[in-house]
Amino acid sequence: MKIDVESHEPQVMSGSADLIATFRPHVIFESIDFDDDRGQAADLSKSIITYMGYSLFLLGQNNVISKIEPGEMQVGLVSDYLAVPNEQCEDVAERFPNFVFRPLRDEEIIQRLIVDVETYEEHRVHALKYLKSRFSAAALNTTFRPVCEALVRHKFFEVKERD
Numbered sequence: 001m002k003i004d005v006e007s008h009e010p011q012v013m014s015g016s017a018d019l020i021a022t023f024r025p026h027v028i029f030e031s032i033d034f035d036d037d038r039g040q041a042a043d044l045s046k047s048i049i050t051y052m053g054y055s056l057f058l059l060g061q062n063n064v065i066s067k068i069e070p071g072e073m074q075v076g077l078v079s080d081y082l083a084v085p086n087e088q089c090e091d092v093a094e095r096f097p098n099f100v101f102r103p104l105r106d107e108e109i110i111q112r113l114i115v116d117v118e119t120y121e122e123h124r125v126h127a128l129k130y131l132k133s134r135f136s137a138a139a140l141n142t143t144f145r146p147v148c149e150a151l152v153r154h155k156f157f158e159v160k161e162r163d
Helices: 009-015 017-023 037-051 086-095 106-117 121-134 137-141 145-153
Strands: 027-032 054-059 064-068 078-085
Touching (some): 009 027, 027 037, 037 054, 054 086, 106 121, 137 145
Antiparallel strands (some): 027 078, 054 078
């Protein structure tokens, strides 16, 4: 089942609750995590589907699928998720043989964040919010420095020299 209805995913999930409960399909849905009221749809979609007994997997680039914990912030402003019934998670990799199931590597997160930074203002806001929520200053100064530099290039925030 694929749901891509521009932030109306919670309504579709709620309206199809009986179908989902009865047939337990895999569900692919889009999540747009805006930094305003529109972002509530992203959180609500994930909450509804996990409440229905599903586990979430981020559909990444290069056929990588990563298990996501409930409440974990999504990497990109716009992300696609695969929701798998909890009772089918043990053999999920067998059901999708053309995909690799593993956590995203730092390089992949960096690549995804830089794409967001190079897009629009809302994407830059999300990239910065993601960095602030996930990483220490030391990680930002080393591993995630390319993302910070991209934000600076876009004059997203002022850089002040230290005394």
